[in-house]
Amino acid sequence: MTSDTFTLSVSDVDNRVSKVFDIEVVPVDDVIPRVRDNLKPHLIVSEGSEAVISPSVLAATDDDTDDASLVFLIVKQPK
16 A cells, blocks of 8 residues: 645635645556466467467466456567
8 A cells, every 4th residue: 555645725815724635545456467377389370361369378367457358469460
């Protein structure tokens, strides 16, 4: 848990009042997803064919997020 503060000041022309607020920040979704162990190291696809990238080839887990909600992004297409 992390803490912080902020000060709120309110004033009219003649008066001013300030109040310090303490904040407790509860970290959410702060764990990095991990690629699962024991995945198949290769996906073999014949030229001109298609293949489904199944959980046996690509899967991850995250302590803070439902695994079904994880999104995978292919950043470099195969040649």
